[in-house]
Amino acid sequence: MQNSTKFAMAVLGAGLALGIRRRFRRRDIRGQTALITGSSRGLGYLMAREYARRGCRVVICARDEQELDIARARLIDEGAEVLSVVCDVSDEQQVEVLIDAATRHFGQIDILVNNAGIIQVGPIESQTPQDFEDALGVIFYGTLYPILSVLPQMMERGDGRIVNITSVGARLSFPHLLPYNCAKYATRGLSQGLRAELKRFGISVTTVVPGLMRTGSFANALFKGRREGELAWFSLGSSMPLVSMNARRAARRIVEASRRRRSEYVVGAPAKIAAAFAGRFPGFTADLLGAVNNLFLPAAEGSQGEVLTGKAVRNQFDGPLSRLVDMGTTLGRRAGHRLNQ
Numbered sequence: 003m004q005n006s007t008k009f010a011m012a013v014l015g016a017g018l019a020l021g022i023r024r025r026f027r028r029r030d031i032r033g034q035t036a037l038i039t040g041s042s043r044g045l046g047y048l049m050a051r052e053y054a055r056r057g058c059r060v061v062i063c064a065r066d067e068q069e070l071d072i073a074r075a076r077l078i079d080e081g082a083e084v085l086s087v088v089c090d091v092s093d094e095q096q097v098e099v100l101i102d103a104a105t106r107h108f109g110q111i112d113i114l115v116n117n118a119g120i121i122q123v124g125p126i127e128s129q130t131p132q133d134f135e136d137a138l139g140v141i142f143y144g145t146l147y148p149i150l151s152v153l154p155q156m157m158e159r160g161d162g163r164i165v166n167i168t169s170v171g172a173r174l175s176f177p178h179l180l181p182y183n184c185a186k187y188a189t190r191g192l193s194q195g196l197r198a199e200l201k202r203f204g205i206s207v208t209t210v211v212p213g214l215m216r217t218g219s220f221a222n223a224l225f226k227g228r229r230e231g232e233l234a235w236f237s238l239g240s241s242m243p244l245v246s247m248n249a250r251r252a253a254r255r256i257v258e259a260s261r262r263r264r265s266e267y268v269v270g271a272p273a274k275i276a277a278a279f280a281g282r283f284p285g286f287t288a289d290l291l292g293a294v295n296n297l298f299l300p301a302a303e304g305s306q307g308e309v310l311t312g313k314a315v316r317n318q319f320d321g322p323l324s325r326l327v328d329m330g331t332t333l334g335r336r337a338g339h340r341l342n343q
Contacts, residue, residue, distance in 0.1 A: 218338015
């Protein structure tokens with residue numbers, strides 16, 4: 003009887019050890035291939051650096067070939083093994099070429115990070131149906147197309163990681179960002195449903211919900227309406243330390259969340275607080291955002307006006323507001339310079 007008990011304990015111990023070993027093996031990403039969309043600058047570039055630092059081969063892609071070449075050269079200088087492919091992720095055929103090129107070059111894609119995005123800033127009066135279509139094209143379909151293209155090889159292997167970068171805007175819809183918010187809400191729904199469906203294939207899906215990060219992204223955001231005022235609030239919000247998060251730290255945490263195959267990861271204390279508050283008090287949150295819109299955000303122009311990037315807006319205006327914004331966005335502009343913005 004005693005020998006039987008010892009044997010049972012030994013079998014149980016061996017089983018637990020094997021389970022732990024398999025679990026840690028599934029978390030090991032060294033030597034794997036990570037494809038990150040929208041990775042020529044900003045958060046995508048930082049995530050590519052972090053995956054490379056952890057021993058991954060990386061595939062970077064973006065629409066701008068010159069920006070992509072700069073990012074690739076910087077990554078290679080840091081010792082990364084990199085493939086760069088020019089790709090507009092809103093184009094299904096270009097995405098198929100991207101996945102095929104990455105698979106042929108590195109053998110397979112183990113980690114897919116959907117990060118590409120576009121952001122239009124302005125009141126609803128200045129937005130058009132095309133603005134919403136553009137946002138959905140890059141953010142939602144730019145997530146869906148790479149997933150559908152890479153799934154067959156992941157299913158065949160019975161393993162893979164998919165990471166979808168959404169936004170705190172997918173938990174509460176901030177005014178003057180409606181096309182962006184709508185596309186991020188759709189992406190979050192896709193991501194959560196995929197995790198449920200793909201678990202049986204050994205594929206994990208991690209939904210990332212970042213708050214504001216200091217990447218200098220306001221330089222390339224698109225502004226409509228009273229453009230100088232829109233640039234002022236958006237750039238200040240994404241640059242101030244207590245409101246925005248250090249992007250390098252965010253990239254490290256996102257990569258770690260993907261390594262651990264987490265379900266959903268909200269990045270940054272402000273985002274966690276805002277998401278929790280909105281979930282607990284949805285009606286009050288909507289009313290509060292309405293008050294913010296009425297009191298602090300620029301009123302709409304009479305016409306839609308020309309769409310300008312943040313860089314173009316800053317170059318066009320040189321008044322007291324612009325100089326005040328420059329003082330408040332020092333950290334964001336420095337981050338943008340480091341991150342190819």
